[in-house]
Amino acid sequence: MADADLGEGRRRALPEWVPALARILGTVAVTMLGLMLITFFIGRVVPVDPVILVIGDRAPKSVYDRTFIELGLDKPIWQQFLIYLGQVFQGDLGDSFLTKRPIISDIARVFPATLELATVGILIGTLFGVPLGVFAAVRQGKLADQVVRVVGLIGYSAPIFWLGLLGLLLFYARLHWIGGPGRVDISFEYSFTNRTGLMLLDTAMQGEWAAFRNVVGHIALPGALLGYLSMAYISRMSRSFMLNELGQEYITTARVKGVPERRIIWVHALRNAAVPLVTVIALSYAGLLEGAVLTETVFSWPGLGQYLTNSLQKADMNAVLGCTLVIGTIYIGLNLLSDLLYTLLDPRVRRRT
C-alpha cells in the first residue's frame, strides 16, 4: 500500500515548474502594477504642480494652459495612468527638475555606485556572518558565542556615521591605507572607460590594475562598514536558524550513523538552515541597494541614497517617484529570486509552489 502513496512528485517534477513559474510571474506582474499605481497617485496627490515644474512659476497663463494639455492633465485620471504606464515601460520616468535630464539616465548614473557598494557589503556580510553564526550556534553559551554576540551588538547599535568618520580618520588620514571619500581618485578617473558603471569590474576587465587598486582602496572602508552591519544581522539569524536545526531529530540520526560532527554541522544542519537564510540575505541585500544614505553621505559616494535624499530635499518629484519605482522593483526582483532559491533548496515546497 505504501508504495502507492510515494507521490508522483518526482516523476512529474518538470512540468510542475510551468504553472509554478506562471504563478510567480503573475504575482510579480500584479505587484508591479500596484507599485506603479502607488507612485502614480503619489505624483498626483502631492502639492507640487507638475506644470510649474516644467515651465517655472513666471510663465504666462497661455503657456501654462498649453503645457497643461501637453502633459495630458486634462484627460480622465485613468487615461493618465495608462499613459504613465506606457511611459514607464518605455523607460521614460520624466525629467529631473534639478538636473534637467531624464530621470532614467540620472538613475543609470547613480545606481551602479550603490549596486557596487551594496554587493561588496552583502558579500562581506554573508561570507563572515554565516560562518560566525554557525560557530556561535555550535558553541552556544560558551565564550565564543558571547564574543560573536557582542560583536553583532556593536554592529547593531554603533551609529554608522560615527564608525565611518572614525574609520576615515584612522585608515585614511592617519595611516594612509585606503583612499578617501568618493569612488576613485581623480587622477585615475579617466584611465578607464565606463562600461558597466561598476568600477571594480570595469578596471579589472580593462586590465587597469593601478586604477583597480585605487578603486579597491576607496570601496574598502564603506564596503567593510556595510558588510559589518549586514554581518551583525546575518550572523544573528544564522545562529538562531542553526540552533533550531541542531536540535532536530535528524541530527541525532546522523550522529547515530557515525557521521563526523563537522559534516553534521556544515552539511546536514546548514543545508536546512540555508532555506530561511536565503530570504534573510536577499532582504538585507535589498536594504543595502536602497542606498545607504548615511554611508553614502559620509563617504561622498555618488549613489542612489544620496540622489534620493537630494531630490527629496529639493522636492524633485519625478526623481523621487523614479527612485521609488526602482527600489520597489529591486525588492520585487530579490523577493522573486529568494522564492526561486527557496524552491531549489527545499524539496518540500517544490510541489506546493
Add this chain to the structure above:
Amino acid sequence: MSLLSVENLRVTFPTRQGPSEVVRGVTFELGRERLGIVGESGSGKSQTGRAILGLTPPPGKATADRLEFDGIDLRNASARTWRSLRGSRMSMVMQDPKYSLNPVMTIGRQLIEALRYSGGGAAKAEAMAMLEAVQIRDPERVFRAYPHELSGGMGQRAMIAMMLVTKPDLLIADEPTSALDVTVQVEVLRILDGLVRDRGMGLIFISHDLRLVSSFCDRVLVMYAGRVVEELDARDLSKAQHPYTRGLMNCLPKIDDDQRPLPVLERDAAWLE
C-alpha cells in the same frame, strides 16, 4: 562475554528545580538476543537507549558504574572510538521517521552516507539491496525520493534500512512501529525479526506496548519512572510479580472479558524505593 553490559546507568537533566534524574540506576546484560524495554511514556526508555549510544542531549549527563560494549568501555570513549562504533557496530532506529530523516536529502544519499562513514564503500547496490530487504517494492524510486514523499510506513522502513545497511552488532529500536498503523506494524516487525535471526545481532526493542514486546522478545525489562522495576523472560509474563507490570497487563483489552469500569493503571510512590 555479553555484547553489552550496563550497570547503574543514570541520566540527569538540570532543571530550574534542581537536577532531574530521568534514568535511575538501570542495570542489564545483553547477549545476541532480543531484549524488550517497556514502560509508559516518559518512563525513560528513549533516554536509556540514547545514553548507551553516548547521545544524551545536552545539558543532560549520563553516568554509569559500567557501560561496556563488546569489551569496550563507553563511559569515557573518545570521539574517535564513538565514530568507529556508531553506525558500523551499534545503531538505533529512531522513533518517528517524519522528524528523524533529513528533509532536504534524498533517502539514497542518507543511506549511502551511513555506509560511507562506517568504513564500507559508498556502494549503491548495497543500499538498494537493503531497501529490498525491508520489503520496499520500488527501491529505485524510494532511493531517489525525499522523506516527505514517503508515507510513515515507508519512511520507517527506509530508516530501518539505513540503520541495518552497515550490519551492526547491536541495534536499538526505539518504538519503531508506534507511528505506524497495525498492518504495516506487523510487516515491519517481521522484517526486524528476520534480520535479527539471520544476522545474530543484539536487539533492544523499546515499546510502550507490553503485549507486542512479550510476543516479539526473549526477555523484557519493565521500566517505571526511570527504574527497571521487573525483569522477566517473555514467556513468564503471566508470572510477573510487580504490581506495575500486573497493572500494565490488566490494562490490555481482552476480547472475551468485558471489564467495566476499565482498569486504571496504579502508581505507588513506594515503587521508587
